[in-house]
Amino acid sequence: MECAGKGRGTRCMGSARRRCGRCGAVAYCSVSHQMSHWNEHKEECERLEQQMKRADVLNDFPFTFSQEATATSQVCEKQGSRCSFLSKRGIHQLGMWMHECCCTHSEESSSSLASFDSSRLLDDGWNLSGDLCPCHDPISPISECVSSWLDYYEWRCIPLHSPVALLLHWPLTIYHAAHIAGVWSSTVETRKLCVHYLGPEKELLQLAAFGELLALFPGVQIHIEFIGPAIPRQRDGEKISLCSYAHCLDADCICNFSSENLSQIANTGFVSSFSNFSKRWNCCLS
Numbered sequence: 001m002e003c004a005g006k007g008r009g010t011r012c013m014g015s016a017r018r019r020c021g022r023c024g025a026v027a028y029c030s031v032s033h034q035m036s037h038w039n040e041h042k043e044e045c046e047r048l049e050q051q052m053k054r055a056d057v058l059n060d061f062p063f064t065f066s067q068e069a070t071a072t073s074q075v076c077e078k079q080g081s082r083c084s085f086l087s088k089r090g091i092h093q094l095g096m097w098m099h100e101c102c103c104t105h106s107e108e109s110s111s112s113l114a115s116f117d118s119s120r121l122l123d124d125g126w127n128l129s130g131d132l133c134p135c136h137d138p139i140s141p142i143s144e145c146v147s148s149w150l151d152y153y154e155w156r157c158i159p160l161h162s163p164v165a166l167l168l169h170w171p172l173t174i175y176h177a178a179h180i181a182g183v184w185s186s187t188v189e190t191r192k193l194c195v196h197y198l199g200p201e202k203e204l205l206q207l208a209a210f211g212e213l214l215a216l217f218p219g220v221q222i223h224i225e226f227i228g229p230a231i232p233r234q235r236d237g238e239k240i241s242l243c244s245y246a247h248c249l250d251a252d253c254i255c256n257f258s259s260e261n262l263s264q265i266a267n268t269g270f271v272s273s274f275s276n277f278s279k280r281w282n283c284c285l286s
């Protein structure tokens, strides 16, 4: 975790090891940063405390990256095998995959967070051929609860060795949370969903993968508010629109004709906004 009091006058002193004793949701490098952040944090501390009480439910999600999805057991164990896992699939250090191994150092990724260009990030593709990634509308609409990677890969007609689960666990976690909260079906009826997404980190650099929400919530206007200290200050309050799936590498695939893609999903919307606790960055699926 990053110090929540970072960038407020004095420099951080080492890593953020002190958690807020009440909510436990934010961390600080020092007592002085904690004190100087309190004025801001006190507005959210109680709400975060309530949400953190439910953290164990959230940690139980099936849509974390698992061997089931990729038929390999070593991916999560050693960083070296993560690199070779990505290399074997030709995606090591490419686009959204860049943040999936430690070859990109944390300072680099935090500076890329600060300077990230959301419109460019939304153009990020899978860097995979069309048969390995979900780059257009599903063949059959999502009907029952998709509750494992196996269900998901089968529904999207993707072979299990495809690495997309690494990045799709972000949108699938939102989908799964909507099921747990019992709002998925009503969301599909009312066609509106508002998500408050706490503590985003590298997924801010993998926003194109959130395009999969178009398939998971068909016809729903989604508003995601990203809230957390990783949101660069200059992005506070920014709104972005995401209106397509991340594309594949096949030049003749439907996903690479953007105008067609746009009209196809014109009735769906996804807006996200962002917030650095007090700062906001919005992004819409539309």
Ligand SMILES: [Zn+2]
Binding pocket: 003, 004, 005, 006, 007, 011, 012, 013, 028, 029, 030, 033
């Ligand atoms: Zn600090």
Ligand SMILES: [Zn+2]
Binding pocket: 020, 021, 022, 023, 024, 025, 026, 041, 044, 045, 046, 048
């Ligand atoms: Zn707190």
Ligand SMILES: [Zn+2]
Binding pocket: 082, 083, 092, 093, 101, 102, 103, 104
């Ligand atoms: Zn690597």
Ligand SMILES: [Zn+2]
Binding pocket: 194, 195, 196, 223, 224, 225
């Ligand atoms: Zn909202």
Ligand SMILES: [Zn+2]
Binding pocket: 130, 135, 136, 247, 248, 249, 250, 253, 254, 255, 256
């Ligand atoms: Zn495609």
